[in-house]
Amino acid sequence: MTRPRIVVVGAGFAGLNALRRLERRIPQGRAELVLVAPNDYMLYQPLLPQVASGLLTPQSIAVSLHRKLRRTRIVPGAALGVDVERRTVVVRKISGEYSYERYDRLVLAPGSVTRTFDIPGLMEHGRGNKNLAEAVYLRDHVLAQLELAHASDDPAERDERCTFVVVGGGYTGVETAASMELLCEEACKLYPDLHRHIQWHLVDIAPRLMPELGETLGRSALELLRARGIQVALEVTVREVTQDKVTLTDDRVLPCRTLIWTAGTAPSPLIAATGLPTERGKLLVGPDLAVPGHPEIFGIGDSAAVPDLSKDDGAFCPPTAQHASRQGPVAADNVVASLLGRPGREYHHRDLGLLVDLSGRDAVARPLGVEITGSPALALTRAYHLYSVPSGPARTRVAVNWGIRALLGGEVCRLGFLNRSIETLVDIEEYSRYLKPEQAREKVSLALGE
Known part of the structure; x- marks a missing residue:
């Protein structure tokens, strides 16, 4: 009997928590778990402002996926589209190559992107x-x-x-x-x-x-x-x-x-590319987090329009880490239930x-x-x-960074990320910007008005 393949797109709060629950719920060898994500870490976004200010080091809030997921195959890349009829996700890997990930169950948790407006400049x-x-x-x-x-x-x-x-x-x-x-x-x-x-x-x-x-x-x-x-x-x-x-x-x-x-933020462009029903750009799902008419597809996190059952006005859950973290396990449980032919449960949440x-x-x-x-x-x-923060080492780094700042203060220095190409072995700009003697003389003469 062919093992069912479960593909999760996105390794944020929603996707990572869904996969962690799936690894616990599904016995080893009974299903193939696949994660599509551009990075090999889960980013703890709420502390990003403290990275920008230097209070925390970048690695403090980057939680290694390899530490948290033991039985999941990670495809390093971005999902660009979904062939719903053929049940296949189109992925462009970080190498630029394309791969095609077939699924029996699909959990879409691609997160959000920065929302911009048509403002000149x-x-x-x-x-x-x-x-x-x-x-x-x-x-x-x-x-x-x-x-x-x-x-x-x-x-x-x-x-x-x-x-x-x-x-x-x-x-x-x-x-x-x-x-x-x-x-x-x-x-x-x-x-x-x-x-x-x-x-x-x-x-x-x-x-x-x-x-x-x-x-x-x-x-x-x-x-x-x-x-x-x-x-x-x-x-x-x-x-x-x-x-x-x-x-x-x-x-x-x-x-x-x-x-x-x-x-603000906007849903991932992947949602529109799927052709599935949406609500204000988000993937429309039912209280069980499944897409109506497509019980094999689930949507969670910032890019999903999840009904807020705590309200009676047809509202949807806001795009917060709290909701994403709790939607992940519910989606995982409902994926397992659907494979076993059992009904899923609704997502309920009490705002903390x-x-x-x-x-x-x-x-x-x-x-x-x-x-x-x-x-x-x-x-x-x-x-x-x-x-x-879903990792012991990451928690330790965050706590130590806070302690160092409290006891010793911060370091005010740049790290050298401006105006440099870091994709190649040698930054061409580092060499091409230097002047020959005659060029230096010419620039000095112009500056002095000679």
């Missing part, structure tokens, strides 16, 4: 903070702006390089602004002359900051940010971005060379609340509806993260 000049590469690059970029400002005698250039704009007043935007502002405070110990130039702006089109926190905690977070010098503007967004300025919809023009875009780490000693939390601020909120927030 945004794609050319905006920076993101949604993956490890962006977080590390963002840190190098911000520190480079401070170094260049310190080396400049032009007050206008200093203002441009020392003004930073974060767009998006949700979880990621608030924590990114708070973490990076703290990084700049540390850098000012090296560049005290820049302190009066540095400005951090947080803008959001919504009338309230993080409305999911509730009015009281949202106001507390707003006051904490403003107390640290972050200028928060609500019901405002970006009209245009250029290399050296940002124009806002309230007609303000900010001299700025760094715009950080954290204004929201925790926001504002770096330094600031945090706000709303666990199970209880509003907390100050040191208790910070302790609870960090305890929750340590509990949620």
Whole structure:
């Protein structure tokens, strides 16, 4: 008898938890488990702002899939499409080659991508903070702006390089602004002359900051940010971005060379490519997480429109790590039930609340509806993260990084990720940018007006 093949697309909170449950539920040799993912790690995204600020090292939040999955074959690549009739996933591997993964059961958990809008200059000049590469690059970029400002005698250039704009007043935007502002405070110990130039702006089109926190905690977070010098503007967004300025919809023009875009996410483009039914771009699934009309396909995580059974208004579960982590095991159980010809169970969830780490000693939390601020909120927030990171070594690295920062402070230095090609053995730019003697003389003569 042919073993059923179960293919999972995506190794985020949803996909990894689904596979871990499948490995526990299915006896060895009874099914083939396949994971399609571009990286060999699961990224603990809630702590990305702390990587961008240097509080945590990148490997601290990269959980090795090989440590967590013992019987799953990992295909390193991105799923680009699904042939539903032939039950096959089209994968472009990281080598550029294509592979075709047949399935008997398919779990789609490809996650989300950064949501952008048709704003002039945004794609050319905006920076993101949604993956490890962006977080590390963002840190190098911000520190480079401070170094260049310190080396400049032009007050206008200093203002441009020392003004930073974060767009998006949700979880990621608030924590990114708070973490990076703290990084700049540390850098000012090296560049005290820049302190009066540095400005951090947080803008959001919504009338309230993080409305999911509730009015009281949202106001507390707003006051904490403003107390640290972050200028928060609500019901405002970006009209245009250029290399050296940002124009806002309230007609303000900010001299700025760094715009950080954290204004929400959109479902993975894979969902639209499947041709399956969608709801606002997300894969439409039933309470049992299966696609209507296709009981062999399940959808979970940020790219799935999962009914929120705790509400009576036809709402869907929000794209949070809490939901994704809990949807994974339910989907796995229902995959097993479908293979055995048994009915699946519905996904029910009780919201555990929201925790926001504002770096330094600031945090706000709303666990199970209880509003907390100050040191208790910070302790609870960090305890929750340590509990949620799905790996002992990763937990240890996170805790040690926090301890080192608390005892010894941080290191303010770039890692060299700007303006370099790292895909080849030799960076051609490293050699081609050097000048021959006559070229150097010519440039100096032009600069001196000779």
